[in-house]
Amino acid sequence: MAVSLDQKRIALETFLQDHTNIKYVTPAAPEFSSLKATYNLTITATPLAIVRPQSSNDVAALVSYCTTHGIQFSVRSGGNNLYGASCVQDALMVDMRDIAFVDIDKEKSSARVGGGILQGKLAKELSKEGLVTAMGSLGFVGFIGWGCYGGYGSLSAKYGLGVDNILAAKVVNWNGEIVDADEEMMKGIRGAGGAFGVIVELTVKVYPLKSILAGMIVFDSQDITSVYQSYNAGYQTLLDEGLSPALSSQQMVVNSPNGRAFAVGIIWSSDDHDAGRAELAKIEALGTVVMNTVGPTTVADYMDILSTQIPSSAYGACQTLSIRKLNNETTAIMSRNFEKMPSSFGTAFTIHELRGPSAAPKSNSVFGLREPHFMLEFISTVAKEEDEKESREWATNFRKELLQMKPENLLPGTYISLTPPGVTPLSKIYGPDSNYETLLELKQKYDPHNVFNLAVPKFYEQ
Incomplete structure (x- = not known):
């Protein structure tokens, strides 16, 4: 006989009476929404319902309970998956955000972090010791989800992607046991995250860095077609000549209060600010600068600034495509689509660049895109629900037009964190070099009963 949702909640509440540390909220509670x-x-x-474990033992108890009683569950680290992977109808949400510790080792070469740590808190705790690790730009994003599925970021040219900085993991497995991930499982975690268990702790590399140069350069965007193409012709020359790995530049086209704008986000990840200003001058020379906010700061403080400028919630989603070069054909297509970009707040386009230590094959990770490339992000996450359809159609058509360019400039895989579930086969996302086959073998070995079937990636859709 089928068990109703109310019966499941009653049974769960009875179970939680013996686990008083675990916070518990039902849909009837005022704070649930x-x-x-x-x-x-x-x-x-x-x-x-929503449960908020306070320790690894709490997570283990919850996984054991769910598997024994046939309850589907999802895991929330930050809740910023663009397709709402952590919020599933009638499934128990295991909210990890109270497990948010940071424990730096004595040598200050690594740190253990809790499975619910947000990037802003991690940046602040590391900053107190003059340290950083590879991370993204927004403080409200969960670090575990960002790092384990790839982790493009403004420090990746110098320190590598998020996956490249993961040293170890503690996981609650399908049987409700707390285990230290072995090397085989670690290979899968570095790219496929929580597909093999609930990640309750990561150990990551940390690096000494007290201050950075960071900010935004906004270029004259009245003629965005010529400005964008000219900028990228010059930028390609800089890449060919060799840019310092400490310099990160993220191109973006956004809707500002003054209209559409082409801007470049800058981070210089070195304490040598004189050298940084010399490199920065090369970027400034690529167009007519109308605003420049680049100045001395810390990773933590800059993350705080960005987090106040980007809404922590929105309607819509994003799409992605990875290419090898920003050549003339590509930038011509881009600039045409910038002219068509809807004026809604939140509609945007940005580019993440992979170069440096992460742009080489790695045998300890299933992350697939291991060559120098540009990951394009077509953003249709808007403030007003009524703007979502127009923004999404623009992003979809923009991406489709780029897919028609010469195939040698297109990479077959996409970035899983920005890819709608079921749209791009996992064999393309995780290929080449047998990564997909390895991933299937690891899934069968470490989650033989598909207990973590709501985790990303979703194997049942293949």
């Missing part, structure tokens, strides 16, 4: 809210406001699913 705010606790379940994820980045994507389009997601309307209602979980069975």
